Each structure stands twice: as C-alpha cells, then as structure tokens.
Amino acid sequence: GVDCSKCARNTRAAMAPPNPVWSSAMHTTQNVADRKDNPVKSWRPPAGQISSQWRQTNLWSVSSIQSDLQQRLAYEFDRPSGSEKLLPGRTFIHAQERKFDDMHDRPTTPAGMNQIMRERDANGHGQPTNLDPAYSYALYHRDGPHPNSLHDPSHHGGENDSLSSRKVAIPDASTGVDAGFKLDSHHTAILRDDPSSLSVGLPSNFASSNGPKDHIRIAPSQQQTQMASSSLQKQFYSHSVSGYNEFQAQLRNGRPRMDAKARSQLLPRYWPRITDQELQHLSGDSNSVITPLFEKMLSASDAGRIGRLVLPKKCAEAYFPPISQPEGLPLKVQDASGKEWIFQFRFWPNNNSRMYVLEGVTPCIQSMQLQAGDTVTFSRTDPEGKLIMGFRKATNLSSEQEETTKPVNGAPISSEANGKVSAPDSSPNAVVSRQNKVNTESKSSSPVEQATASKVDTGGLAQKEGPGTGQSSPGPVKRKATSVSQKIKRLRMDNEESMELKITWEEAQELLRPPPKAPSIVVVDGHEFEEYEEPPILGRKTYFVTDQSGANNQWAQCEDCSKWRKLPVDALLPSRWTCSDNKWDPERSSCGPAQEISMEELAELIPIKAGLGGTKKSKTRIEADTIDASDGLDTLANLAILGEGEALPSQPTTRHPRHRPGCSCIVCIQPPSGKGPKHKQTCTCNVCMTVRRRFRTLMLRREKRQPKDTDSPRKKEPGQASEMLSQTVSGPLAASASATSSPQKANVNADGTEDMAVDHKTTSSPVKNHIDLNIQPERDDEQSPKSDAAGAARLLRDNPT
DNA sequence: GCTTCGCATGGAA
DNA sequence: GTTCCATGCGAAG
Numbered sequence: 001g002v003d004c005s006k007c008a009r010n011t012r013a014a015m016a017p018p019n020p021v022w023s024s025a026m027h028t029t030q031n032v033a034d035r036k037d038n039p040v041k042s043w044r045p046p047a048g049q050i051s052s053q054w055r056q057t058n059l060w061s062v063s064s065i066q067s068d069l070q071q072r073l074a075y076e077f078d079r080p081s082g083s084e085k086l087l088p089g090r091t092f093i094h095a096q097e098r099k100f101d102d103m104h105d106r107p108t109t110p111a112g113m114n115q116i117m118r119e120r121d122a123n124g125h126g127q128p129t130n131l132d133p134a135y136s137y138a139l140y141h142r143d144g145p146h147p148n149s150l151h152d153p154s155h156h157g158g159e160n161d162s163l164s165s166r167k168v169a170i171p172d173a174s175t176g177v178d179a180g181f182k183l184d185s186h187h188t189a190i191l192r193d194d195p196s197s198l199s200v201g202l203p204s205n206f207a208s209s210n211g212p213k214d215h216i217r218i219a220p221s222q223q224q225t226q227m228a229s230s231s232l233q234k235q236f237y238s239h240s241v242s243g244y245n246e247f248q249a250q251l252r253n254g255r256p257r258m259d260a261k262a263r264s265q266l267l268p269r270y271w272p273r274i275t276d277q278e279l280q281h282l283s284g285d286s287n288s289v290i291t292p293l294f295e296k297m298l299s300a301s302d303a304g305r306i307g308r309l310v311l312p313k314k315c316a317e318a319y320f321p322p323i324s325q326p327e328g329l330p331l332k333v334q335d336a337s338g339k340e341w342i343f344q345f346r347f348w349p350n351n352n353s354r355m356y357v358l359e360g361v362t363p364c365i366q367s368m369q370l371q372a373g374d375t376v377t378f379s380r381t382d383p384e385g386k387l388i389m390g391f392r393k394a395t396n397l398s399s400e401q402e403e404t405t406k407p408v409n410g411a412p413i414s415s416e417a418n419g420k421v422s423a424p425d426s427s428p429n430a431v432v433s434r435q436n437k438v439n440t441e442s443k444s445s446s447p448v449e450q451a452t453a454s455k456v457d458t459g460g461l462a463q464k465e466g467p468g469t470g471q472s473s474p475g476p477v478k479r480k481a482t483s484v485s486q487k488i489k490r491l492r493m494d495n496e497e498s499m500e501l502k503i504t505w506e507e508a509q510e511l512l513r514p515p516p517k518a519p520s521i522v523v524v525d526g527h528e529f530e531e532y533e534e535p536p537i538l539g540r541k542t543y544f545v546t547d548q549s550g551a552n553n554q555w556a557q558c559e560d561c562s563k564w565r566k567l568p569v570d571a572l573l574p575s576r577w578t579c580s581d582n583k584w585d586p587e588r589s590s591c592g593p594a595q596e597i598s599m600e601e602l603a604e605l606i607p608i609k610a611g612l613g614g615t616k617k618s619k620t621r622i623e624a625d626t627i628d629a630s631d632g633l634d635t636l637a638n639l640a641i642l643g644e645g646e647a648l649p650s651q652p653t654t655r656h657p658r659h660r661p662g663c664s665c666i667v668c669i670q671p672p673s674g675k676g677p678k679h680k681q682t683c684t685c686n687v688c689m690t691v692r693r694r695f696r697t698l699m700l701r702r703e704k705r706q707p708k709d710t711d712s713p714r715k716k717e718p719g720q721a722s723e724m725l726s727q728t729v730s731g732p733l734a735a736s737a738s739a740t741s742s743p744q745k746a747n748v749n750a751d752g753t754e755d756m757a758v759d760h761k762t763t764s765s766p767v768k769n770h771i772d773l774n775i776q777p778e779r780d781d782e783q784s785p786k787s788d789a790a791g792a793a794r795l796l797r798d799n800p801t
Numbered sequence: 802g803c804t805t806c807g808c809a810t811g812g813a814a
Numbered sequence: 815g816t817t818c819c820a821t822g823c824g825a826a827g
Contacts, residue, residue, distance in 0.1 A: 267818090299819085299820055299821080300820080300821080301819095301821055301822095304821095306821095310819060310820065312818080313817090314818095350818090351817080353817070355819065
C-alpha cells in the first residue's frame with residue numbers, strides 16, 4: 001500500500017550492460033594504502049572522478065541520445081516481462097564493445113560477459129519491444145538453451161535449476177496451471193505400471209480411468225515449488241505485468257534483475273537481487289538509473305580484517321574497469337548513505353588465471369556492520385556511472401528493511417525511505433529471511449566457530465566473524481559451513497518461490513486432472529509412460545469414497561446449488577462444475593432434485609468432512625469448502641486458504657494426519673465403519689502387509705523403550721513380536737477397521753485410544769488383540785493421539801498399567 | 802612478533 | 815578435467 005509506482009519507476013533498475021569501456025588512465029592513481037582507511041566524505045565528482053569519467057569516455061555514452069537510450073533500455077531490460085528483450089541500438093553498442101574488447105589486452109579474460117553481449121545481440125537484435133504480458137511471461141520462462149547460447153552448462157546445475165528448467169506453460173490461465181513438469185520436450189509424463197511409484201499424482205480415479213494399475217509418478221519435490229511459483233508468476237506476469245505492485249512483489253521475491261542470458265553466464269549467487277526499495281534508497285533523490293551489477297555474499301575472508309574482498313571473476317571483468325597489471329586501480333564506491341570509499345581493484349595471478357580482489361574494504365565493511373554471510377551488492381548509477389555498494393544483512397527480515405531502516409554509518413535513513421518499507425511479515429521474503437536467521441544461528445552454534453568469532457572480534461567495531469566462517473577455524477569446519485551457506489542460499493531461492501502460494505503439492509494434486517488430449521504411450525526401461533503434451537489442468541475438487549456396498553464413487557458439489565452429486569470415479573470435472581454438467585445421472589442433472597443421500601450419510605462417506613452436516617460447525621466447514629473454482633488459480637488459492645484454516649489447532653482435526661480423500665493409503669482404502677469383506681488371516685494384500693509391518697515396528701519400538709524392564713510381561717523378543725503378529729492379525733478389517741475411515745467413530749473404541757488399550761493387551765494376550773489401521777509407518781511421530789500409534793504407545797508408556 | 806602482501810592450495814562447482 | 819574462489823601460508827616489511 002505504501003509502494004509508490006512513480007518512485008519505483010524513477011528508480012530504474014536494469015540489467016547491467018556488461019563492462020562499459022573502462023580506461024585505466026581515467027582512474028585515480030592515488031595510493032590506496034594511504035587512503036583506504038579514510039573514506040571520502042561528501043565526495044563530489046570533480047574533474048573526472050572515476051565513475052563519471054567512465055561514463056564520459058564510455059563508448060556507450062557517445063551522445064546524450066544514446067545515454068538516454070541506455071537508460072530507457074536499461075529499464076526495459078530489467079523489466080521482468082522484458083527480461084530477454086533486446087533493444088534497439090544494441091547493435092551499435094555491441095560493435096563498440098567488441099571493438100573495445102579487441103583493443104584491450106585482457107589475455108585471461110574469458111568469454112564471460114562479453115559473450116553475454118554478443119549473445120544478446122545475436123538473440124535479440126531486431127526483436128521488437130514487446131510488453132505483452134503473455135508474451136513476456138513466456139519469455140521469462142523460456143530459459144532453455146538458445147541455439148546461439150554460449151552459456152556454460154555448468155551454470156545450469158544445482159542453483160540454477162529452478163530458474164532454468166523448462167516448464168510447460170498453459171496458454172489459458174483460466175483452465176489450468178503450469179505444473180512445472182520437468183520433462184524433455186515440454187511433455188508431461190505419467191508413469192504406468194510401476195507399483196513402486198508414489199501415488200501422489202492424480203486422484204486414484206484418474207488412474208482407474210487410464211488403467212487399473214496406473215500410478216502417477218511425480219518425481220521431484222521441486223514440482224511443488226515450480227507449480228506454485230509458476231502459478232504465481234503467471235499471476236504476476238500474465239494478468240497485470242505492468243502493474244507496479246506485481247513488479248514489486250516480484251522484486252521482493254528476489255528474482256534477479258537481469259537478462260536470462262546474463263543469468264546463464266553469471267553464477268546465480270552473484271545475480272543481483274536488489275529490491276526496488278534498495279534501489280530507491282541507493283538512488284536517493286536523484287533521477288539516476290540504478291543498474292544492479294552483481295552481489296556477493298561475504299565470506300569469512302571478505303568480512304575479516306584482512307580487508308580483501310574477493311570478487312567473482314566474471315563480475316569483476318564484466319563490470320569493473322579492465323586491469324592489466326596486478327596492482328590494478330583504485331575504485332571509488334559510494335555506499336547507501338552517500339559515503340565514498342576507495343578500494344583497490346586488483347588481481348592476483350592464479351593458475352594461469354586471475355583472482356580479483358577489492359582491497360581496503362575493511363572500513364567499509366565495518367561501517368556497514370557486515371559480517372560473513374551478509375551480502376554486498378554492487379550497482380552503477382547512470383548517467384553518473386558511480387559505483388554503488390549496498391548491502392543486505394543475512395539475519396534481518398528483509399533486505400529493504402535493512403537498507404531503509406537501519407542507519408548506515410550512523411546516518412539516519414530518511415523517513416521517506418522508511419515509508420516505503422512494506423510489512424516484513426507479509427512478504428514471502430520474511431519467511432525466507434527467518435530461515436536465514438535460523439540458519440545463521442544454528443551455524444553459530446558451533447563451538448569452534450564461536451570460539452573463532454570471539455577470537456577474531458578484535459576490531460574497533462563489533463565485527464564478529466560470520467556464521468561458520470571463523471577465519472582461523474579448522475578448514476573442514478569452515479569449508480563445510482561455507483558450503484552449507486551456499487546451499488542454504490540455494491534453498492532460499494527455491495523457497496522464495498514456493499512460499500508465494502501457500503498450497504502444498506499434495507493439495508494441488510487433488511485438483512489436477514489430466515489434460516484432455518490423449519497421451520501417447522512411451523516405454524522407457526520397461527515402464528510405460530503416458531506422455532502428455534500438455535500439463536495437467538485444474539479441476540474441481542471431488543471426494544472419492546467407497547460406499548457401503550463397496551462401490552467406488554466420487555462426490556462433487558454443484559457450484560450453483562451446493563448439492564452434492566455422486567459421480568463415477570472416472571469423472572473428470574472442470575474447475576467450475578454444476579448439476580447441469582452431471583451427465584452421469586440424468587435424474588440429477590439440474591439443481592432441482594435433492595441430493596441422493598442426506599448430508600449425514602454423505603458425512604459418513606467423506607472422511608475429511610468430519611461431522612458433515614451433523615453440526616452447525618460442520619456445516620460451516622462444508623460451506624467453506626464450497627470454494628469458488630471459477631479460475632484454476634483461484635481454486636488453488638482458495639484451497640490454500642482452506643488448508644491453512646484446517647491447520648488451525650482450534651479446528652477439529654481429521655483422525656488421519658494429512659488424510660486425503662481419494663488417497664490409497666492404508667487408512668483411506670478401508671470401507672467405512674468396518675463394513676465390507678474382511679481379509680483373511682493369510683491375506684497378503686498391501687493393507688494386511690502394511691498392518692503386519694506396522695505392528696512389528698510397534699512392538700520393536702516398545703521393546704526399545706522398555707529395555708530394562710525385564711520383569712515386564714510386555715517385553716518380547718522380536719521374534720515373538722512377529723509371532724504375535726501372525727496370531728493377531730486376522731485381517732485389517734478385523735483389526736479395528738471401523739476406526740480408520742469414519743471420523744464419527746473417532747471417539748469410540750475403534751480409535752487410537754482403543755488401539756492403545758489393544759496394544760497394551762496385545763502384549764499380554766496377543767491373540768485377542770487388534771491392530772490400529774490408522775497407524776502408518778511413515779507417520780510414527782505425528783501428533784495425532786487418537787489415531788496415532790505413537791501416541792498410543794506414549795499413553796501406554798505413561799500408563800503402563 | 803605482528804601485520805601485510807602475494808601467491809599457492811585445494812575443495813567445490 | 816577445468817575453473818573458480820575461499821583461505822592458507824610464507825615472505826617481506
């Protein structure tokens with residue numbers, strides 16, 4: 001609400017044009033050693049100060065027109081919607097750059113950023129500016145390798161995956177969601193006939209529609225992230241990409257303000273993720289164009305007292321002036337408070353390459369109270385060409401919070417800047433930042449690192465060594481911590497996106513329907529894959545039940561009249577579904593006819609609707625479940641809201657943790673109330689086998705808990721447990737099946753309480769005992785006293801008698 | 802003995 | 815296998 005689009009647009013951010021033409025002769029030759037501890041206060045660009053000279057002699061700035069063009073281009077280039085647009089005039093610029101490239105002796109300069117420029121030229125020359133949201137959305141996601149791409153494949157591993165992975169975009173946002181299936185050829189694949197595959201895909205009815213043994217394999221957990229993120233991205237970019245709020249939200253999410261090709265060249269950890277608030281703060285009242293260049297998380301060495309900040313090679317060569325001598329050049333850098341610092345930009349020969357460093361950064365780092373793990377950002381102002389150094393504290397709520405509210409160098413930050421700060425907790429980054437904080441704290445818990453930190457803390461300012469980066473700590477610890485830090489950062493990048501839409505993948509799964517177009521069957525390694533050329537679409541949420549006769553159905557609610565209609569299990573409903581769409585039951589193909597069964601009966605069938613229609617409260621719940629599914633994204637969002645609501649402690653919980661309608665877990669496949677055929681004692685079906693395995697686990701655990709209680713009759717040998725099992729299990733349905741799928745029965749014997757008692761009895765008289773079918777081995781530790789065997793075991797332990 | 806400088810080393814990408 | 819880069823370490827001041 002406080003964001004000002006006007007201001008934001010003034011603070012133009014841009015993908016940095018790689019290395020403007022630097023000239024070593026333009027830089028001050030003052031001995032940095034003499035001045036690096038004396039930051040220049042109130043620096044004004046007198047005759048040819050570094051940055052302005054860069055610009056004045058920059059071949060990019062041969063005319064004011066071009067300068068203006070560059071500003072404009074910079075802004076457009078940065079637009080998320082135009083991230084890959086190429087700009088008129090770039091041809092000339094490239095030509096100049098190339099010329100410069102040839103002129104300068106930079107023997108060790110790799111392809112680096114110059115390639116980026118050429119690449120851009122090749123890709124985008126002549127490409128018209130196109131701000132069409134859909135178009136730009138597609139562009140934003142089309143990060144796949146370009147035919148002319150020179151990017152290093154290594155840049156696409158790990159950290160970059162979430163951003164570079166190809167995704168399937170659905171043209172019509174109202175009918176589907178980009179599920180982000182990461183498959184070649186933009187295809188969606190469904191694995192068939194693989195009993196080991198995790199059935200977390202489409203609802204079971206979908207499987208049945210495609211063959212009785214079908215399973216949906218959703219391979220990587222990344223899908224959750226991608227689906228959520230891509231959904232939101234679509235919201236942002238497809239629907240109102242030009243709106244500043246969306247833009248701002250995108251920025252808060254920390255996506256890099258840079259060209260996709262630049263991303264492919266620069267390691268992701270150096271992508272500038274500067275926010276508009278930061279930019280606004282950096283630019284102050286001027287109308288300068290702020291061009292984020294890169295950022296770097298400070299290592300222990302960087303933040304230590306040595307005063308050397310190692311610069312990423314490609315960043316240094318791309319954005320800092322070229323240097324041919326190891327001594328390098330003094331660089332003036334302005335911090336967010338306007339204070340000028342002079343660093344020595346130089347390099348060390350290293351393995352036939354160079355290692356670029358900024359020397360003399362200690363005072364600046366200390367002034368900013370930075371430590372290892374924090375991030376410094378480098379930007380450039382246009383047309384002044386000043387280098388701006390910002391920072392982001394790793395432990396603070398958000399970067400904009402940090403830079404706009406915390407005094408820098410003692411200088412209070414303007415209220416204007418403060419006014420632009422959004423509520424930290426409302427932004428996705430808040431969560432992420434909390435994660436960072438946790439990470440930092442956890443890392444600091446290392447005694448070695450703590451000791452190191454205290455040892456290093458000898459500076460005038462409180463300069464504690466950063467988390468896990470004590471300068472003198474043993475190598476392995478330190479390296480490991482550094483690695484962890486990087487991995488955390490990568491995780492954060494993923495999480496930033498996954499937090500954009502609070503819906504779990506499992507929840508989303510319930511809404512996914514196969515695309516209408518029939519799949520082709522591909523056999524890979526003996527497994528049949530259904531390969532869809534289109535991603536799944538969002539459908540209406542339905543509930544899959546097995547009625548008292550054992551028939552499988554699904555139930556859906558009419559969007560108009562809210563009546564529930566029984567449908568065949570293979571019915572695939574669109575996101576908006578009404579009785580008139582009920583082609584399966586002509587008698588109830590309009591809103592007129594009453595429901596086939598009462599709400600009470602329906603409540604019996606739909607476990608998640610605990611107390612459905614039975615109480616006022618439950619009615620409220622079912623009303624709440626009548627979500628507006630007019631749009632797929634809305635459906636997801638509404639579902640997310642519902643999911644959050646259901647997670648509230650005050651809400652009645654279903655008896656099965658994370659129980660999902662339509663799932664095929666041991667609990668959910670049970671007929672309600674113990675009805676239906678009973679399994680034989682020798683049954684080896686999945687349910688019975690699971691029950692046996694669970695029982696064995698339970699017994700083993702109990703033995704571990706009571707290892708010294710040798711007199712206890714409950715102590716059993718593992719073999720005995722198995723033995724008992726064979727005596728005890730007479731089939732899952734005989735074993736308290738009624739407890740498993742009927743919430744209404746939750747308070748009676750068949751629930752976990754009884755299971756506890758049963759369990760207890762089992763130890764003394766196994767033959768008579770039953771097994772709790774609610775118990776799921778993978779959910780041992782969940783807190784569900786009524787249905788959780790672990791809770792039962794705890795009760796048993798606490799009340800051994 | 803301490804600090805700084807410059808390069809070397811080796812883990813990670 | 816190569817490159818990057820965090821940091822170790824010896825030499826010099």
